[in-house]
Amino acid sequence: MQKKAYDTILSDYVDAESAAKGSGFEPYRYKCACCWEEVHLCAADSRNQATHFRHRNGNNNVECENYLGNRNAIINSALFHRNVRDKIEFYFSNSTKLFSIGVKFDADEISTYEQDEASLQVKTSYTAKPLISIPIRSSRFYPNISELIPISKFSWEYYVSSSNDSKPHKCELFRKDKRGYLYPSFFKIQAQGDGGDFKAKLIRSDTLYTNTPYLIVFTHLYHPMSFQQDVKVGEVISFKTMDRDFAGVVVAFTRKTASVEHQLGLWKYKLETNETLTLVWPPSSLVNESMLICTDYAYLFSTFELQAHGNINVPSDNIERFENGISKVSINGRTKIYKKNAELVLEKCKETSYEYDVISVAQETAKNYVASDVSAFLFNRSGVSPMSKGMSVLLTHCSEVRHYSYGYLDSIVTVANDTVTLTGNRLLQDILMYYKRTEAFNWAGYESLELSHTAFQYIESCEKTGLINSVAKHFIEEGWI
Template identity: 40%
Template sequence: MRIAYDTVLQSEVSALAAKSGGFEPYRYECACCGEEVHVAAPNSTSRVPHFKHRNGNNDVACENYLGQYGAISIDSRSRKSNRERVEFYYKNSNKTFCLGLCFSAVGIQHYEQQNVDFEIRTDESEPPFYTIPINTLYFAPDVPTMISLNKFSFCYYLANTLNGTKRKYDFFRFGNTPTFFKVQGNDSDFKAKLVRSTVLFNNVQYFVIFQNKDLTPQISRFPDEMQVNETFCFETMGLKFLGMTLSIPKKTDEIDRLLNNWGYQLEASETITPLWPPAPVIDDVSMVTSNKVFLFTSFALQAHGNINVHSTDILEVNYDISRVLVKKRTKICKKNAEIVIDKGESPIYAYNQISTSETAKVSFTIPDNGSWFLFNRSGVGSLKNGQVVYLTPESVIKRYESNYPTRIIYLCRQKELVNEKLLEDILMHCKRTEKLDLNQFMLLALNNTASQYIDKCSVSGYINSVAKQFIMEELL
């Protein structure tokens, strides 16, 4: 079959575009019957990549399903199955493991109408140890409901009371083999999602657990190149676990041998970084207020392969920067790199207007309220209570409260002197005189102040040297 439903991207994808990531268990479902499929012949030189049922279903209608050419749906409602979507998590806030259970809107409505319960078992033949009704009281569309696991099992069997089919989901690894979780979040109360595949990536933060009765310090088995950040013991489900957070910066022969012994392999990681607009993360969703987002990606965006939008919604700005039109819950997933982007309304926050007062002073004594700073040519310096500051034309004093400027003090500048006031100031402070030469003023357009002053000077035959210079430069 040419197309299948991707439960991660929650849209239909083509086998050709999805061939590089088609080996994760439970990810792809048949677009015809809804059963689990995987990408077959991804690297073949003689066969085209296509989806194939994992369980050996040879239904001709499914295997020959091509879909309508050119019509690949990005609507999550195109899913043919109402089956649950499941992820396993570790929550560091309470040191417990939980199951993230998710249904589509159609699935919730379908099960609620028939009063269906969801069941969790540790063995196919045992009664369920946890039951929850599938309805809008407990589930929201496409949002995982976290169920704490209080009973240990290497695998869990999930079913609903409508069809009774018990689906097996592997969780913990056997023996001393560690189980890897990918850390989500950067704080101490992080959440980590189970790594279902056998592929790990460098420079990715992982949470690793060992289930061991003796809790032997397993860290001694780790090569020096593995960066172990934290190691601790915890108890849950009646068992003791050894947990640690680590990352693997680079690939070495020693690391390869160790990971191969555990059933893993290491590959180069990918990166997704939103550039614009700002995208705060709310409940694992990057929220933007625009219908366009610019992204840096270390890989090419492939419509219907690693992103759930059409090719017309992707514009490559340059080699590693793309502009993407944001649809409802736009998802990108490539190897370790995952992001969900959704558009939200621009928030309008209620706030109190903080006013800023300005005062002109020649000098200022710093009071004991707020934080005061002096800004001048030398930079910025803090001021102490009671300190006296003499201001200059280039200096300003500012008070801050809660990181907001609330008062500004600047130099009190004198009013500019003109005409008679300026002449009086010159004659008061400058006493040097010289002989008056009227010929020097013949070509000047004199104002009343200058003309009257020269008339007075012609009586004595002397003129103030500074006043003369001001008149010659037409400043008086």
């Protein structure tokens, strides 16, 4: 019984028990670490057998079945098959109405293929001539960025490989059974732009999730669906590509119901409740479906528990769990989290630092400014005006002059502050002249204060009138008069 397999989603070797805890039951997800054929989880809920991986029917390779996880026994298969699920995806663009195949390589693979003068080939059958043949060069492919290549010919099957691989990888974009019954294909909408434009990626498994927008593509005549209020249904999109008529409709299943499950069952799909996965910190940018992280760790919110090598490709020591679904994950290189519809790729990047010289800005004051060159500008309520050499300007509290050197600000000139500060009796008289608000006078508030001569005389006059100026009262209490 196989205990380990290669997880094509997490791009990591996983053991069967961790994979089962992470609910990793998607078809085509696991590869035999010995022969690279597809394997699947078995006995996940059994009391009589340990959880293990097993080949599909028809594979009787004894060495594979006896493989228990010895890394030394792993063969060096072609690079193209190692992460084939991560490298090959199908997309649909609503703006161009084209289907494309997305192919991704890392830097080492591009270098290896370039040295071998290999080409990416796409065929419509195992023995057909290549429909697409593109040299794998660093000038065409960028590391870990999916290159979208439009597909010009319709086929139920596409075979993708490098020119040096003897066994192409079979991919299905459109679906039909052995009797010729046509099924629609589901694409998960990834990015939506203005005007209803979006890009969608083909769903490779038979599982769909609630509250997730999908594009259903029909390769045949579209018939209105019998969904009721449990599904949000958009307008029908009719288009022609690859010399064939297609129809599509955007849907989102709000919850699982009998009618929804019945209709999806006819199309060989099933519906499950969605999970939520969100990057909480640090702020990051999304580049080609990966979140770029410049720190050593990230905080995540998830509605499920992060399971090391089950739904995340890091060891348990790199995961620290907190309350309310928050986890701290150490980021080393490329980290993948995947469970049900929740998928997140965190890419470790180097923080860019820029060396620069600090330019000090001089602060000056003047009543009248005379420009010494043509690099001074007057800023006031009317806007900005350039000053010519020798030009003189009278500065006010609402204006300033900024001088630049080689395009950089080097000085700011403002009006000289020659305002006379009012104190004592002059301040009191100014308050009484311009502020007329009064209130009832009460001696009790002033018995504990050390009053100046001016304040004491004013308080005595207030005692006679029974009123005190409100502003003067405040200034006396604060000790300004």
